[in-house]
Amino acid sequence: MSGTVANDAIVAEITIKAPAERIFEALTNPAQRVKWWGLKGRFETTEVESDLRVGGRWAMHGNGMGGKPFSVVGTYRIVEPPRVLAFTWLPSWDEEASETLVRFDLSEQGGVTTVRLTHSGFASAGSRARHQGWPQILSWLHGYVES
Amino acid sequence: MVTLNHKRREAVFRAIADPTRRDILGLLRGRKCSVGEIAANFRSSRPAISKHIRLLRSVGLVVTKREGTARICRLNAEPLRDISNWLSDYESLWGESLRSLKRYVEEE
Numbered sequence: 001m002s003g004t005v006a007n008d009a010i011v012a013e014i015t016i017k018a019p020a021e022r023i024f025e026a027l028t029n030p031a032q033r034v035k036w037w038g039l040k041g042r043f044e045t046t047e048v049e050s051d052l053r054v055g056g057r058w059a060m061h062g063n064g065m066g067g068k069p070f071s072v073v074g075t076y077r078i079v080e081p082p083r084v085l086a087f088t089w090l091p092s093w094d095e096e097a098s099e100t101l102v103r104f105d106l107s108e109q110g111g112v113t114t115v116r117l118t119h120s121g122f123a124s125a126g127s128r129a130r131h132q133g134w135p136q137i138l139s140w141l142h143g144y145v146e147s
Numbered sequence: 148m149v150t151l152n153h154k155r156r157e158a159v160f161r162a163i164a165d166p167t168r169r170d171i172l173g174l175l176r177g178r179k180c181s182v183g184e185i186a187a188n189f190r191s192s193r194p195a196i197s198k199h200i201r202l203l204r205s206v207g208l209v210v211t212k213r214e215g216t217a218r219i220c221r222l223n224a225e226p227l228r229d230i231s232n233w234l235s236d237y238e239s240l241w242g243e244s245l246r247s248l249k250r251y252v253e254e255e
Contacts, residue, residue: 009236010234010237010241012238012241012245013245014244014245014246014248015151015249016248016249016252016253017253018252018253022206022252023248023252026248026251026252032251035251036244036247036248036251037244037247037248038240038243038244038247039239039240039243039244040243042240045241110180115245115248117241117245119241120239
């Protein structure tokens with residue numbers, strides 16, 4: 001499992017010993033998603049709603065840091081079982097946030113599936129980043145902090 | 148999740164969403180420059196570049212100081228820390244969620 005920042009996206013990847021169909025189900029079935037999605041003590045999911053079709057709405061509700069309730073809502077953009085799932089992401093805790101895009105790509109080989117997550121669109125609300133992007137921006141910060 | 152200072156953070160996001168402004172920050176990374184020196188690197192008019200610099204200054208990414216008749220600009224990367232913290236929050240959210248997905252699917 002690794003998490004990195006590439007261009008203007010957050011990319012995370014993991015290998016799971018299960019068929020892609022099984023993982024796609026865990027990603028899209030609300031009763032299953034509520035069981036694993038989140039971050040203990042900081043982002044605990046209690047309820048997931050899902051209208052699984054392109055253009056269909058989804059929502060998740062839960063408790064964030066200090067038990068503060070949160071919601072994330074969005075719309076499915078790509079539903080191609082069992083390989084691609086993409087949906088928009090709009091969090092309630094950030095009044096001025098614009099919609100970003102979360103995409104899961106599943107590739108199965110011999111019963112083992114690589115799940116690649118890409119969360120993108122952070123710097124593209126106004127104009128899409130054409131070059132440079134996060135690594136460059138963060139290197140400025142590191143340069144600043146280390147100097 | 149990070150909730151503090153989201154207005155400031157959004158302003159920084161907007162500031163760095165523009166490629167010209169990122170180029171200006173890149174120029175200032177290694178050295179201080181006058182507004183004229185910065186403008187010389189771009190095809191855009193000097194007033195247009197000045198406007199970009201004002202915006203960068205308003206979010207704290209650029210600090211300016213008068214030296215004689217020139218206005219000298221330098222990079223202040225500190226506001227990027229908010230964005231870095233916010234990104235690492237998401238990185239841990241997705242990282243933890245994927246590990247949790249793995250446990251859920253493999254152990255059931």
